[in-house]
Amino acid sequence: MRRKFVAALAIAALAVAGCAGPRPSSGGSGSSLNVYLYQEPAGLFGPLAPSSGPDNQVMSFLYEGLLGVDPDYRLQPRLAESYEVSSDATTFTFKLRKGLRWSDGKPFTSKDVLYTYKLLADPKSGSATAGLYTAVAGVADFVAGRATDIAGFEAPDDDTFVIRATSPNFGLVSQIGIAYILPAHVLSGTPSADIAKNDFFHEPKVTIGPYRFVEYRANQYVHVTANPNYRSPAKIKDVYLKPMTSDAATAQLGNGGIDIASYSPTDIDTVAGFDGVSTQEKVGAGFVRIALNQAKDYFADVRVRQAFLYAIDREQIVKTVLAGKADVRLSDFAKDNEPSGLDEYSYDPAKARQLLAQAGWDPNRAINLQWVQGQRDRDATSTIVQNQLAAVGVKVNLVNVQAAQISKSYQDKSYDMTLYGGGNYAIDSSSVIYITACAQRFPAGGNINQFCDPTLDDLMSRANATVDDKERKSLYDQAAKEENKQADLMWLYSPNGLWGVRDKVKGFRAPGSQDSGFYDPASWSIAG
Amino acid sequence: MGAYLVRRLATNVLVFFLITVAIFWLVHKAPGDPIAMRIPADQLNSGSAEYIAEQRHALGLDRPVFVQYWFWLTSALQGDLGYSLLNGRPVTELLGERIGPTVELMLIGLVISLLVAFPLGILAARRRNSVWDYGTAVVSLGSVSIPVFFIGLLAIYVCTLRFQWLPSAGIVDPANPGLLDSIRHLVLPAVVLGIANTGTYLRYIRGSMITELGADYVRTAEAKGASPRRVVYRHALRNSLIPVLTVIASNMGQLLAGAVVIEQVFAWPGMGQLAVSSVRQQDYSVIIGFALLVAILVLLFNLLADVLYTVVDPRVRLR
Numbered sequence: 029m030r031r032k033f034v035a036a037l038a039i040a041a042l043a044v045a046g047c048a049g050p051r052p053s054s055g056g057s058g059s060s061l062n063v064y065l066y067q068e069p070a071g072l073f074g075p076l077a078p079s080s081g082p083d084n085q086v087m088s089f090l091y092e093g094l095l096g097v098d099p100d101y102r103l104q105p106r107l108a109e110s111y112e113v114s115s116d117a118t119t120f121t122f123k124l125r126k127g128l129r130w131s132d133g134k135p136f137t138s139k140d141v142l143y144t145y146k147l148l149a150d151p152k153s154g155s156a157t158a159g160l161y162t163a164v165a166g167v168a169d170f171v172a173g174r175a176t177d178i179a180g181f182e183a184p185d186d187d188t189f190v191i192r193a194t195s196p197n198f199g200l201v202s203q204i205g206i207a208y209i210l211p212a213h214v215l216s217g218t219p220s221a222d223i224a225k226n227d228f229f230h231e232p233k234v235t236i237g238p239y240r241f242v243e244y245r246a247n248q249y250v251h252v253t254a255n256p257n258y259r260s261p262a263k264i265k266d267v268y269l270k271p272m273t274s275d276a277a278t279a280q281l282g283n284g285g286i287d288i289a290s291y292s293p294t295d296i297d298t299v300a301g302f303d304g305v306s307t308q309e310k311v312g313a314g315f316v317r318i319a320l321n322q323a324k325d326y327f328a329d330v331r332v333r334q335a336f337l338y339a340i341d342r343e344q345i346v347k348t349v350l351a352g353k354a355d356v357r358l359s360d361f362a363k364d365n366e367p368s369g370l371d372e373y374s375y376d377p378a379k380a381r382q383l384l385a386q387a388g389w390d391p392n393r394a395i396n397l398q399w400v401q402g403q404r405d406r407d408a409t410s411t412i413v414q415n416q417l418a419a420v421g422v423k424v425n426l427v428n429v430q431a432a433q434i435s436k437s438y439q440d441k442s443y444d445m446t447l448y449g450g451g452n453y454a455i456d457s458s459s460v461i462y463i464t465a466c467a468q469r470f471p472a473g474g475n476i477n478q479f480c481d482p483t484l485d486d487l488m489s490r491a492n493a494t495v496d497d498k499e500r501k502s503l504y505d506q507a508a509k510e511e512n513k514q515a516d517l518m519w520l521y522s523p524n525g526l527w528g529v530r531d532k533v534k535g536f537r538a539p540g541s542q543d544s545g546f547y548d549p550a551s552w553s554i555a556g
Numbered sequence: 557m558g559a560y561l562v563r564r565l566a567t568n569v570l571v572f573f574l575i576t577v578a579i580f581w582l583v584h585k586a587p588g589d590p591i592a593m594r595i596p597a598d599q600l601n602s603g604s605a606e607y608i609a610e611q612r613h614a615l616g617l618d619r620p621v622f623v624q625y626w627f628w629l630t631s632a633l634q635g636d637l638g639y640s641l642l643n644g645r646p647v648t649e650l651l652g653e654r655i656g657p658t659v660e661l662m663l664i665g666l667v668i669s670l671l672v673a674f675p676l677g678i679l680a681a682r683r684r685n686s687v688w689d690y691g692t693a694v695v696s697l698g699s700v701s702i703p704v705f706f707i708g709l710l711a712i713y714v715c716t717l718r719f720q721w722l723p724s725a726g727i728v729d730p731a732n733p734g735l736l737d738s739i740r741h742l743v744l745p746a747v748v749l750g751i752a753n754t755g756t757y758l759r760y761i762r763g764s765m766i767t768e769l770g771a772d773y774v775r776t777a778e779a780k781g782a783s784p785r786r787v788v789y790r791h792a793l794r795n796s797l798i799p800v801l802t803v804i805a806s807n808m809g810q811l812l813a814g815a816v817v818i819e820q821v822f823a824w825p826g827m828g829q830l831a832v833s834s835v836r837q838q839d840y841s842v843i844i845g846f847a848l849l850v851a852i853l854v855l856l857f858n859l860l861a862d863v864l865y866t867v868v869d870p871r872v873r874l875r
Contacts, residue, residue: 462601
């Protein structure tokens with residue numbers, strides 16, 4: 029009986045193991061790369077859906093926009109070979125590269141660009157970024173139904189695309205000039221109200237980037253393969269992007285199962301100990317911060333906001349929680365774009381107490397600090413913040429919330445403090461207005477802490493209307509100083525992107541965070 | 557038997573309906589908005605509020621819960637479990653592509669745990685209160701008490717990190733697929749799942765064997781001169797299987813729960829991963845679809861356990 033049992037077991041094992049594997053890939057070339065995805069992708073690979081980190085990582089192999097962003101946060105020509113800004117910063121003319129083809133061989137022209145931008149600006153198409161396009165001339169009329177086309181988007185010939193803004197807006201290009209372009213010949217047949225449901229976004233088979241889509245096996249991998257029609261064909265033939273937990277990824281980095289992976293500061297020693305793995309570190313584009321709800325009168329006083337900054341030893345947080353792999357932030361502006369001479373709000377509990385006393389802070393008041401649990405650094409930081417605020421006489425209760433609950437607290441303006449992070453303020457400083465402008469106070473925009481400073485708004489809009497680089501920088505510097513003085517947000521730190529790369533992979537340039545896409549994967553190669 | 561089956565099925569269907577109502581209501585009552593959470597604070601722009609309202613309306617989430625339930629029920633009865641709120645794919649498709657790996661993991665895990673539990677249980681029963689018996693008691697206690705994810709992480713540390721014997725994530729290496737590769741990926745998760753469930757079966761097998769070995773017919777067989785081997789394997793074991801089989805069948809829910817945890821630890825692409833991510837993202841349709849599937853499975857397995865009981869033990873008559 030035992031023999032039969034064992035035999036049956038063996039057969040069952042073989043049968044079942046055989047079913048679950050895929051059919052062997054044809055060719056089986058040795059040139060393949062395994063990349064770690066820090067989360068399961070939503071599975072919507074297109075520019076319409078809300079931005080999702082792992083989906084962005086996949087899309088950076090498949091799609092390109094007129095411009096791209098390199099790891100130093102500079103705009104680089106992609107589908108456009110150059111662009112010009114008019115002297116009044118309202119008109120942006122893009123010269124498209126000639127002779128480009130989609131992965132199915134069809135030619136790429138300005139028609140694709142026009143089609144894509146019209147779709148992205150149309151709220152009815154389910155575009156999550158439609159709000160960014162209201163700055164383009166003619167969008168308001170189009171959305172209201174007064175026009176069937178958008179006057180501010182023009183394609184005068186196959187190789188030219190023009191964007192016209194409603195008012196001087198130098199930073200507009202950094203907002204919408206990087207949007208991924210869709211193939212008009214595949215999608216234009218679908219009415220825009222139904223476009224989001226189109227299966228193309230589950231399996232984008234026609235692409236213009238360095239790779240084309242092969243398949244997405246949920247919870248296993250996304251498989252992309254080199255696009256032969258790309259203007260400089262990729263050197264690595266097949267790339268597999270695999271979602272898994274960070275523990276599993278670090279283990280796989282060690283044994284060669286994964287070639288490129290981001291990792292957290294807690295794994296620094298482990299990854300340093302791996303043979304055949306080198307590490308790269310890159311400054312992040314966004315930053316972790318605490319929003320103080322200024323709809324509540326006790327946070328409307330700037331002295332309270334400044335006191336909270338003085339009360340927290342942010343240098344210590346960076347040293348202990350992030351092993352030094354982060355920068356303390358002094359404003360919303362990216363470090364490279366910030367002027368020198370900003371108030372550092374260095375750790376000074378005595379000063380914090382003094383300011384709180386001046387502002388008349390009620391020592392019996394208990395306030396809530398809410399955040400979405402799950403990221404080690406933020407979990408640790410909340411506790412430290414609670415302790416250090418308690419040391420200056422502020423009672424803080426920690427509240428874990430689910431990501432889905434948090435937006436209600438923004439709507440009701442019921443929260444006290446929210447710890448969160450992200451954003452990208454590094455490409456162009458104009459993006460800072462989305463979190464500081466009076467007109468962007470939630471729900472009208474991303475200014476969830478209800479901050480409003482007309483002086484700052486004025487400086488920001490004047491800067492954004494200035495074409496001359498030096499003058500613009502000077503205005504932004506003044507804006508940064510004003511914002512730093514007003515302490516609109518509790519800026520904590522900007523974590524660096526930490527990446528482990530197996531030595532055989534050449535040409536990889538680490539991005540600053542794990543949810544921005546990869547830059548120029550066509551230039552990567554595998555040695556030996 | 558026939559009447560019994562019909563009655564049981566009718567009860568099961570009723571329980572099943574009540575489960576769907578309860579889950580639907582609970583899931584929709586959970587605080588938070590799955591659409592709003594897709595746009596975190598740092599991504600908000602001036603059109604976000606409108607986008608969220610549009611999406612909620614398009615997905616029917618602004619209707620009263622019982623209206624939503626009615627639409628869901630009428631579609632579900634026709635085999636349409638709705639679409640994922642996250643990416644619009646049909647729920648049946650999402651479940652279908654993941655059920656295979658989970659069943660594979662559960663089956664192999666079950667086989668492994670029985671392969672360990674049977675010999676050890678029999679050994680413990682035959683040598684009661686000996687070193688072997690106490691040893692297996694420790695094993696079963698460990699298996700039941702040590703959290704399965706801990707065993708999993710330990711296994712990854714030893715087998716993948718320290719000694720690089722086996723892969724620790726995924727079901728296949730897409731660049732080098734094949735039977736050996738599939739087996740290598742299956743080993744760690746299945747063994748860990750097996751170890752985690754061994755304890756439960758071990759205790760039942762031991763207890764059941766002890767009861768049988770103390771029975772009159774065993775003494776008769778021994779008196780007739782049957783070898784100990786024959787007595788144990790040909791007589792006692794078969795009879796001791798009765799309660800064990802029912803434990804196995806009704807433990808399926810536990811096995812599935814263990815598989816869910818294992819799938820997270822080993823990045824195994826089964827239903828468990830789908831369940832966890834859909835709960836985290838409040839993807840209502842998928843959560844309900846998954847809960848439905850589990851409810852059906854557990855109800856079916858319990859029914860199977862009862863039927864099996866009467867098949868295996870002629871003394872039992874179902875009323």
